[in-house]
Amino acid sequence: MNLLNNSENYTLVTGASSGIGKAITKEFAERGHNLVLVARNKKVLEELANQWSTYYKINVLVVSINLQEENAAKSIYEWCQTHNIKVDALINNAGIGLFGAFEKLSIDEQIKMIALNVNSLVRLAYYFVPDLKKHKKGYILNVASIAAFYPLPYYSVYGATKAFVLSFTEALRHELRHSTITVSCLCPGDTNTNFFNNAGNTNKKRSLMSPKSVAKVAIDSLFDNQSVIFPGNMKLVSKVPRFILKKIIARRVSKYKL
Ligand SMILES: NC(=O)c1ccc[n+]([C@@H]2O[C@H](COP(=O)([O-])OP(=O)(O)OC[C@H]3O[C@@H](n4cnc5c(N)ncnc54)[C@H](OP(=O)(O)O)[C@@H]3O)[C@@H](O)[C@H]2O)c1
DSSP states (O other): OOOOOOOOEEEEEESTTSHHHHHHHHHHHHTTOEEEEEESOHHHHHHHHHHHHHHHOOOEEEEEOOTTSTTHHHHHHHHHHHTTOEEEEEEEOOOOOOOSOTTTSOHHHHHHHHIIIIIIHHHHHHHHHHHHTTSSSEEEEEEOOGGGGSOOTTSHHHHHHHHHHHHHHHHHHHHTTTSSEEEEEEOOOSBSSSHHHHHTOOOOOSOOBOHHHHHHHHHHHHHTTOSEEOOTTHHHHHHSOHHHHHHHHHHHHTTOOO
């Protein structure tokens, strides 16, 4: 390892190869944090690591792994232990969606989505919490979605994974309130990333936030110890009573081409 920065601490970001995760790594890099980038696409991660380390004079390490594998989170944790990588911020961002009628989508793909969006996030938090507690200040940012606040037809399992992430994160935040760890949940609305194409949703979006603006609000608010982080005007959406939100969403999805 060729280390440029004397700080021993690292921020670990999952889903760092594109979209919101990539923007989050840039935001941390600009603030001088060393990084561990996690995703499957090794080539993209290595290119990013090269760029960020050269430009920002930080240490950037790469772990190319499929987080849907049961042992992935444990392997990442053990890899950090073996290489004496001290993680003081865990950013659980990796996630995918699947768009379509529940019974028409592959059940195996839907279960794999739960493995990524839920299982890997929970496992990473589980392994890293004891170490995060040892730092003067530790951080966990779990990425949910504004969809955590209402049922989302045609993304039924995806929406449920995000409701899980929000509930889990708020409960964990309470449990850790007397520790040195800040736990926050990021709830973005529609953001301009590969998410929709990868999910199989080609319906046009009316307005999309930029990953950069989402990442900036996310990291500012995490350091400001906010519990649930709403980029853009998503806070307003979260305040709308659930029975009204359900009607708005039903109207919106009725226009979808499936
Ligand atoms: N875009 C939106 O409108 C929106 C709104 C609300 C919430 N979110 C949430 O934001 C997070 C980031 O999504 P995004 O919009 O930035 O989408 P994205 O551009 O598609 O990024 C997804 C990231 O997750 C990684 N990933 C996917 N499958 C993986 C696997 N099996 N193992 C390891 N890494 C994997 C991808 O990297 P590799 O392909 O290299 O593995 C990529 O880095 C997700 O949790 C998503 O649910 C997005």
